Structure formats: C-alpha cells, structure tokens
Amino acid sequence: MTDSKTTNSNTLTESKNMKPTQLTTRQKVELSLSRRRAAETRFRMYGMASVFFGMLCLVVLFTDIASKGTAAFKQTSLKTEIFLDSSYLGLTKDSKVDEVRFANFEGLIKRQFAKNFKPSGRKETRELFKLLANPEVLDTTISIELLMDDDVDQWFKHDRDLSTDETNDRLSTKQLSWLNNWVEEGRLDTHFNTLFFTNGDSREPELAGIHGAIKGTLLTLMVTLLLSFPIGVAAAIYLEEFAPRNRMTEIVEININNLAAVPSIIFGLLGMAIFINVFGVSRSTPLLGGLVLTLMTLPTIIISARAAIKSVPPSIREAAYGLGASKNQVVFHHVLPLAMPGMLTGTILGMAQALGETAPLLMIGMVAFVVDVPGFINDPSTVLPVQIFLWSDSPERAFMERTSGAILVLLSFLVLMNTTAVILRRRLERRW
Amino acid sequence: MHSLPDHYGTLMALWTGVPALILLMTWHLLEAPVIDYLLIAQLPAEIQAADSAQIQLAISKVYNLASSSGLTADPSLMPAVEHLAALNERTAILNSGIALSLCLVCFVITYRRIQPKLRARTEMESIVNLLLLSSSGIAVLTTVGILASVLFEAWMFFQQISPIDFLFGTTWSPQVALRADQSGSSGSFGAVPLFAGTLLISLIAMVIAVPIGLMAAIYLSEYASSSVRKYAKPALEVLAGIPTVVYGFFAALTVAPFIRMLGTDLGLEVSSESALAAGLVMGVMIIPFVSSLSDDVINAVPQSMRDGSYGLGATKNETIRQVIIPAALPGIVGAVMLAVSRAIGETMIVAMAAGLAANLTANPLDSVTTVTVQIVTLLVGDQEFDSPKTLAAFALGLVLFLVTLILNFVALKIVQKYREQYD
Numbered sequence: 001m002t003d004s005k006t007t008n009s010n011t012l013t014e015s016k017n018m019k020p021t022q023l024t025t026r027q028k029v030e031l032s033l034s035r036r037r038a039a040e041t042r043f044r045m046y047g048m049a050s051v052f053f054g055m056l057c058l059v060v061l062f063t064d065i066a067s068k069g070t071a072a073f074k075q076t077s078l079k080t081e082i083f084l085d086s087s088y089l090g091l092t093k094d095s096k097v098d099e100v101r102f103a104n105f106e107g108l109i110k111r112q113f114a115k116n117f118k119p120s121g122r123k124e125t126r127e128l129f130k131l132l133a134n135p136e137v138l139d140t141t142i143s144i145e146l147l148m149d150d151d152v153d154q155w156f157k158h159d160r161d162l163s164t165d166e167t168n169d170r171l172s173t174k175q176l177s178w179l180n181n182w183v184e185e186g187r188l189d190t191h192f193n194t195l196f197f198t199n200g201d202s203r204e205p206e207l208a209g210i211h212g213a214i215k216g217t218l219l220t221l222m223v224t225l226l227l228s229f230p231i232g233v234a235a236a237i238y239l240e241e242f243a244p245r246n247r248m249t250e251i252v253e254i255n256i257n258n259l260a261a262v263p264s265i266i267f268g269l270l271g272m273a274i275f276i277n278v279f280g281v282s283r284s285t286p287l288l289g290g291l292v293l294t295l296m297t298l299p300t301i302i303i304s305a306r307a308a309i310k311s312v313p314p315s316i317r318e319a320a321y322g323l324g325a326s327k328n329q330v331v332f333h334h335v336l337p338l339a340m341p342g343m344l345t346g347t348i349l350g351m352a353q354a355l356g357e358t359a360p361l362l363m364i365g366m367v368a369f370v371v372d373v374p375g376f377i378n379d380p381s382t383v384l385p386v387q388i389f390l391w392s393d394s395p396e397r398a399f400m401e402r403t404s405g406a407i408l409v410l411l412s413f414l415v416l417m418n419t420t421a422v423i424l425r426r427r428l429e430r431r432w
Numbered sequence: 433m434h435s436l437p438d439h440y441g442t443l444m445a446l447w448t449g450v451p452a453l454i455l456l457m458t459w460h461l462l463e464a465p466v467i468d469y470l471l472i473a474q475l476p477a478e479i480q481a482a483d484s485a486q487i488q489l490a491i492s493k494v495y496n497l498a499s500s501s502g503l504t505a506d507p508s509l510m511p512a513v514e515h516l517a518a519l520n521e522r523t524a525i526l527n528s529g530i531a532l533s534l535c536l537v538c539f540v541i542t543y544r545r546i547q548p549k550l551r552a553r554t555e556m557e558s559i560v561n562l563l564l565l566s567s568s569g570i571a572v573l574t575t576v577g578i579l580a581s582v583l584f585e586a587w588m589f590f591q592q593i594s595p596i597d598f599l600f601g602t603t604w605s606p607q608v609a610l611r612a613d614q615s616g617s618s619g620s621f622g623a624v625p626l627f628a629g630t631l632l633i634s635l636i637a638m639v640i641a642v643p644i645g646l647m648a649a650i651y652l653s654e655y656a657s658s659s660v661r662k663y664a665k666p667a668l669e670v671l672a673g674i675p676t677v678v679y680g681f682f683a684a685l686t687v688a689p690f691i692r693m694l695g696t697d698l699g700l701e702v703s704s705e706s707a708l709a710a711g712l713v714m715g716v717m718i719i720p721f722v723s724s725l726s727d728d729v730i731n732a733v734p735q736s737m738r739d740g741s742y743g744l745g746a747t748k749n750e751t752i753r754q755v756i757i758p759a760a761l762p763g764i765v766g767a768v769m770l771a772v773s774r775a776i777g778e779t780m781i782v783a784m785a786a787g788l789a790a791n792l793t794a795n796p797l798d799s800v801t802t803v804t805v806q807i808v809t810l811l812v813g814d815q816e817f818d819s820p821k822t823l824a825a826f827a828l829g830l831v832l833f834l835v836t837l838i839l840n841f842v843a844l845k846i847v848q849k850y851r852e853q854y855d
Contacts, residue, residue, distance in 0.1 A: 029745070036747050036750070037747070039747075039749060039750075040747045040748060040749045043748075043749035043752070043753075044651070044655055044748075044749070046647050046651075047647045047648065047650055047651025047652075047654075047655055048651060048655075049647075050643070050644045050645075050646075050647035050648040050651060051648045051651055051652065051656075051664055051668070053644055054644065054648055054667075054668045054671060054716075054719050054720070054723075055664070055667060055668070057671065057716045057719075058667065058668075058670060058671055061674070061678075061679075061682055064682060064686050065678070065681075065682065068685075230567075231567045231570055232567075234563065234564045234567035234568070235564070235567040235568035235570065235571060237564055238561070238564035238565055238567060238568045239568055242561055242564060242565075243568070251572075252568060252569075252571065252572055254841070254844070255571060255572055255575050256571045257840075257844055258575075258837060258840050258841060258844070259571060259574060259575060261770060261773060261774075261836065261840040261844075262578070262777070262833065262836060262837070262840075263773075263774075263776070263777020263778070263779070263804070263832060263833075263836055264777070264779070265777065265779045265804050265807055265808070265829070265832070266578055266582070266777070266829055266832065266833050266836075267578075268811075269578070269581060269582060269807070269811075269825070269826060269829045270574070270577050270578045270581055270582075272581075272811065273581030273582070273584070273585060273826070274577050274580075274581050278465065279461045279462075279464060279465070280463070280464025280465060280468075295570075295574045295577075298570065298571060298574070299571065302568075302571065326553065326557065327557070328553075328556075328557040328560060328561075352673065355675075356673075356674070356675025356676070356677070356678075357675070358675065358676065358677045358779075358780050359676075359779035359780055359783075359804070359808065362783075362808055362811075362812050363807075363808070363811050363812070367812055385675055385677045386677075388677050388678070388681065389677050389680070389780070389783075389784065392677075392680070392681050392684065392685070392784060400685065403681060404681075407677075407678050407681060410675060410678070411674070411678070414673060414674075414675070418673065
C-alpha cells in the first residue's frame with residue numbers, strides 16, 4: 001500500500017510541471033485506481049451479501065417452522081378422578097368383552113362434567129375400556145388423564161399468560177375461569193404427544209396424527225424404489241455401455257435430459273390419463289403414487305447412474321477384457337460393482353426428491369381424507385407432503401401447529417436421507 | 433469353451449421367468465379395460481345406446497354392486513353384476529393357469545435345448561441386452577405417454593372450445609352450470625389471465641433469483657476461500673432440497689401476512705394472496721438452481737483467460753465483468769432459461785400462496801392465479817371426465833408442457849454447445 005501511495009504522489013508532482021490537460025496513460029490509470037478499488041470492494045460485498053441472503057432465508061425458514069411446529073409434539077390433558085359407576089354403565093363383574101366395549105363411557109365422562117366442559121371423547125374411552133379388562137375396578141374411583149380439546153390445548157400452550165381482558169374468541173369467560181382453576185390445582189399439564197405419531201388423519205386437531213401419512217409415504221417410496229432403481233440402472237448401463245452411437249440413441253438421451261426438467265404436475269396428468277383411465281389402477285393408492293413417482297424420478301436416477309458408470313476408468317475394463325471376459329462380464333462383474341456407490345447415492349437423492357413431491361399426487365386422488373392407516377400398496381392412503389397441504393388449508397390454529405410439526409418430521413426424513421447419501425459418497429466412492 | 437455352467441443356468445432362469453412375467457404384467461394392465469368392454473355388452477340396451485358418460489356411470493354402479501351385496505340393486509343391471517362376478521373368478525384362474533403353464537412349457541423347451549453345443553452365453557447376453565434396451569425405452573415411452581394423454585384430452589377440449597378463444601380470450605371462469613338456463617352457463621375458457629399471472633409470478637421470482645444466484649455463484653467460484661466454499665455451497669443447495677410444499681406453507685402463513693402488514697403500514701392495499709409473496713418465496717427456492725448451474729459454467733471458463741486479463745492489469749471484478757461473464761454468457765442464459773421453466777412449472781407454492789381469482793393485472797400486490805394452480809383446482813376431487821372443465825386442465829397442461837419443453841430443449845442445447853467449446 002505504502003509503495004503505491006508514494007508513486008502516486010510522485011506522478012502527481014510530475015504532472016504539475018506538465019500541461020494539466022495531457023495526462024499519460026500511467027497517470028490516468030493511477031487516478032482511476034481508487035475508483036476501481038472501490039468498485040472491487042463493492043462487487044465483492046454484493047457477492048457476500050448474496051450468499052448471506054441465501055443463508056438468511058434458510059435460517060428464517062427453519063426457525064419459523066420450528067418455532068411454530070415444536071408445540072405440536074406436546075398435548076394438553078386434564079388429570080381427573082372418575083367413579084366407574086356399574087349401574088350407569090350397565091356392567092357387572094361377569095360382563096363380556098363386547099358389552100364392555102359398547103358401554104357408555106362417554107356418557108359417564110359427560111355426566112361427571114355435567115354442565116362443565118366438554119373434552120373430546122375417543123381416547124379416554126379407550127383408556128377406560130383398557131382398565132375394564134380388569135373388572136375388579138368397577139365401582140371404584142380411578143384417576144385418568146383426559147385429552148383436552150384443541151382450543152384448550154392452544155390456550156394452555158400459548159395464551160395462558162395473556163391477561164384475561166384479551167378476549168379469547170374460542171373460549172367463553174366461564175370456560176376460561178374453569179381452566180384457570182384447573183391450572184391452579186395443577187391438573188392441566190402437557191405431555192409428549194404420542195397420538196400425533198400413532199393416529200391417522202382426523203377432523204379433530206387433537207386426534208389428528210401422521211401415522212397414516214407416514215405409512216403411505218413409506219409404501220409409496222417402496223414401490224418407487226423397487227421400480228425405479230432396477231429400471232434406471234439397466235437403462236443407464238444400456239445407454240452408457242451398449243447403445244450404438246446413432247441418431248436413435250441421441251434422441252433417447254435428449255429425451256431423458258428433457259424429462260428431468262418437465263414440471264412434476266405434468267406427471268400427475270399422465271398418471272391420471274394413462275394409469276387411471278386406461279389401465280384402471282385404483283385412485284389414491286400407494287401403488288399408483290409409486291408408479292407416477294417412478295416415471296418422475298427415473299431421469300434423475302438414469303443421469304446419476306450414467307455419471308457413475310462414466311467415472312469407472314477404462315483401465316479396469318481393459319484389464320478385464322485382457323483376461324478374456326465378454327462385454328457383459330466386464331460390465332456386470334467389474335464396472336457395475338465399482339459404479340454402485342455412485343448409483344446408490346443418486347438413487348437416494350432421487351428418493352428424497354420423490355419424498356418431497358406433492359403436485360402429481362394431488363392429481364391422482366391422494367388428497368382424499370383417509371382416516372385409516374393403509375395396510376398395503378392397494379389401500380387408499382395419503383402421503384406426508386399431501387397431508388401437510390391438506391392441514392395447511394384448515395382454519396383451526398391447532399392444525400397450523402400440526403402442519404408445522406408434520407413439516408419438521410418430513411424435513412428430518414430428508415436430512416436423514418441426504419446425510420446417508422453424503423456419508424455413502426465419502427465412504428465408498430473412489431477417486432481414480 | 434464358449435459358455436460357463438452358470439450361463440446355462442441363467443439362460444434357463446431367464447427363459448422360464450421372463451415370458452411369464454411379461455404375460456402377467458400385460459394381463460394386469462389390460463384386464464380392467466377388457467372387463468369393462470365385456471360388461472358393456474351385458475348392460476340393458478337403452479344404456480348402451482346412451483352416451484359414454486352414462487355407460488361409465490352404469491359400469492361403476494355394477495362394480496359397486498358386485499363388491500358390496502347390501503346395496504339395493506337395480507334389476508336391469510343384475511345380469512352385468514353376475515357376469516362381473518363370473519368374470520372375476522374366471523380371470524383369476526385363467527391368469528395364474530396360463531402363466532404357470534407358460535413357465536412350464538418354456539422350462540421344458542429350454543431344458544431340452546441344453547447341450548454342450550448350445551451357445552448359452554451369447555444367447556443369455558442378448559436376452560439381457562434386450563432387457564436393458566427395453567428399460568431405456570421406458571423413458572421414451574414416458575414422453576410418448578405424456579404427449580399422447582395430454583394431446584388427446586386437449587383435442588377433445590378444443591372440439592368444444594375453439595383454440596383461439598382459449599389462447600386469446602381474457603375471461604377465465606371454468607365453472608360450468610349444471611342446467612343450461614342458469615346464468616353464466618357456458619363457462620368461459622380464455623387463458624390469457626392465467627398466462628399473465630404465471631408470467632408475473634415467474635418474473636418476480638426471476639428478479640430475486642437471477643441477480644442473487646449469479647452473484648452468489650461468482651462470489652463462491654472467484655472470491656471465496658476453499659473452506660468457505662466447502663460449507664457455503666452445500667448450505668445454499670439445501671434451499672433446493674426443501675420440498676415445495678414447505679415453501680408454500682411458509683409463503684402462505686409467514687411471508688404473505690408479513691407483506692400485507694408492511695403494505696398496510698405504508699398505506700397500500702395488499703391482497704392476502706398477493707403475487708409478490710408467492711414470487712418472492714419462489715425466487716428464494718430458485719436461487720440455488722441458478723447459482724449451481726452458473727457456477728458450473730463459470731468454472732468451465734479456462735484459467736488462461738483470467739490470467740490474460742490480470743496480465744493486462746485488470747482488477748478481479750473487471751476480469752469477471754468483462755472477460756468471464758461474456759465468455760460464460762451463453763451458459764448463464766441457459767441456466768436462467770432452465771430456472772424460468774422451473775418457475776413456470778412450480779405448483780405447490782402458487783397453489784398454497786397465490787389466489788384462485790383470474791385477474792388480468794400487472795400489480796404484484798394483487799391476487800393472480802397461474803396455469804398450474806388452475807390445473808390443480810380443476811382436477812383435484814371428483815369430476816366427470818369429459819366435461820370441458822376437466823378437459824381444460826389438460827389443455828393447460830399441454831401449453832405448460834410445450835412451453836417448458838421448448839425452454840429446456842433450447843437451454844440444454846446452449847449449455848451443451850458452450851461446454852464443448854472449452855473442453
């Protein structure tokens with residue numbers, strides 16, 4: 001720096017002796033230097049700002065969703081005592097299982113709360129029924145935890161500290177006073193929300209869970225993997241090793257590259273027109289979803305598998321040929337095993353793409369409201385991203401929380417898959 | 433020796449398994465249409481004479497009747513229901529019987545062919561090659577399938593609505609009334625507002641994504657130290673890996689209310705489903721797409737060009753602006769075109785954050801709708817298949833497919849051609 005400054009001042013003093021209008025090139029350059037350096041710094045700053053902006057978006061996105069979603073893993077419940085009145089339930093100690101199952105537990109709970117508050121029904125009924133597998137407890141008082149309604153849940157988790165003046169449009173003043181009483185008695189508490197992971201979809205936010213969606217996702221991905229991996233690898237081997245270099249092959253290659261960039265919603269149209277209307281595959285099933293996602297991920301897998309095959313050095317092939325192996329033996333015994341890590345990495349990335357895909361599945365009926373957990377690939381089901389889409393449409397605040405919770409689950413699946421891909425690449429991929 | 437023992441074994445296995453497997457697959461694919469066809473013959477004559485929609489309705493009634501006995505049966509459909517039950521029973525037996533006997537026949541034939549003379553390896557390898565060839569054919573079939581389905585349905589649509597009205601009409605209200613005498617019974621299918629909305633949102637996305645993506649690529653490839661690059665590049669690419677439904681949720685529940693609040697504070701009228709929110713979030717999603725593609729082309733510019741520029745006394749940013757960018761320009765243009773096609777085809781963000789109202793406006797604070805949103809709204813849920821409302825979705829799909837195909841094709845050509853120059 002000091003060097004350039006001294007030369008700078010020298011030339012300036014020199015220039016005073018000359019006519020001021022005629023600058024040498026050297027002087028022109030030196031006069032412009034500070035401007036050029038400023039431009040350089042500015043340009044660099046723009047670059048840093050761009051990278052920073054990208055990172056910032058990532059951080060904002062994650063914190064926003066995490067702050068909304070973590071509460072979904074907690075659920076408020078009320079600890080209460082209940083007297084199992086045998087005359088009200090119409091049960092005796094010798095009642096059969098079926099009679100117990102259809103006994104009016106809900107009425108019992110309602111009676112207990114008489115004009116009080118109405119908690120939602122199903123879970124506590126089940127708990128009571130479980131208790132009554134042992135009929136000894138009839139006519140005794142037991143302590144159970146009642147699942148609270150989503151409005152109570154939201155109030156307890158978020159708005160409890162707000163002053164009572166702020167009107168809660170979901171709960172009446174009377175209800176709020178009961179709730180406050182219960183809070184003081186320490187009977188209201190939050191627990192880990194296991195129902196969120198064990199229930200299917202529901203219209204009631206406090207009962208809605210992602211088990212059905214996760215199962216549907218796994219089944220769909222299983223179909224996709226079983227179809228797209230063998231077909232993709234086979235196609236890559238053919239194009240890379242066996243295909244003659246001619247016009248046909250070129251068309252196939254251009255075709256695959258273009259398919260990789262076709263909007264995913266178009267694959268939904270294809271699935272609808274061809275698979276449903278022509279071949280009669282039933283709607284909303286993981287089988288259909290898997291078929292559509294296979295066609296969608298196939299180009300990705302083919303492209304990455306071809307890159308993996310290409311990276312196997314010719315010396316391996318030549319050594320195998322030198323030992324008298326046939327073309328097929330070279331490919332299947334030597335090239336394929338060496339290219340396998342790369343292919344697997346590409347496949348996992350393709351699966352991650354399929355896991356996050358929503359649009360084509362909307363077209364083929366996976367938006368249906370499915371309460372039951374799908375058993376196999378031909379049961380109607382939904383998938384995790386579609387479940388997120390469905391819940392995000394619901395007006396209840398509790399559903400927004402659950403949507404964010406489901407997004408967190410989806411993102412952790414994605415992180416898991418991508419980390420596996422990265423580790424696989426680091427561990428297994430060889431540099432030649 | 434021309435063949436090893438395991439070549440004979442593999443040949444046997446292939447001959448025994450593959451034909452039966454192919455038979456089973458084609459059987460399953462063709463079963464439903466063939467059964468439908470046979471059932472139509474069993475329907476009462478007056479239904480057969482009616483149009484295809486009524487036949488479809490009757491067929492689905494027959495399926496429902498056959499699967500659950502409790503429904504009240506329409507006696508005229510009963511022969512078809514019984515026929516269906518019989519058919520189902522028969523196909524199950526026929527199906528497995530034929531497949532098994534095919535296995536057996538192929539096994540016996542191949543077994544008798546196995547002689548030392550038989551060139552098992554050559555034969556096996558050609559079968560394997562055929563299987564590989566057909567796998568790569570699936571990609572081509574997919575394109576053909578897309579084109580066939582979209583073209584066919586779009587053609588049916590254009591028989592009811594003229595393509596001129598569709599492409600140049602400015603009113604979009606696809607709701608077709610049930611009765612002809614209701615008001616607005618015809619439904620109008622002028623897609624210009626949709627095209628305009630799509631372009632507006634894509635434009636906003638590009639205004640965000642192109643400068644930021646490009647500058648990020650330049651910074652990472654020219655300025656950043658290798659350790660920064662090692663962490664920053666994958667971190668940016670995480671943005672591309674986030675499912676679009678997550679972006680949609682973020683746009684609809686965080687960005688859109690924020691923009692609305694900001695606008696109200698500034699005294700502007702902002703729609704709660706503004707194009708700006710969807711466009712901004714879409715832009716963020718596309719940043720890594722632009723940056724990683726431009727990164728590739730910038731890295732492909734040979735070092736000698738940089739050295740030449742430095743030798744003439746240019747600063748780093750002058751070198752970048754006057755040497756590297758012009759040299760990489762075709763590739764960057766290609767990358768931007770790919771990003772545009774991505775933005776046009778993006779569905780979930782706009783489906784969740786943009787509106788349904790087909791406004792013809794250039795105001796980013798207003799609510800607009802896009803081609804993809806309309807495809808989703810027209811097709812989600814139950815619908816009769818040959819109403820213009822459903823078919824319109826396929827016509828939109830055709831436009832979308834063609835536009836993105838052309839963009840991709842040209843962009844890939846540009847990128848490829850450019851890469852070859854410096855290889």
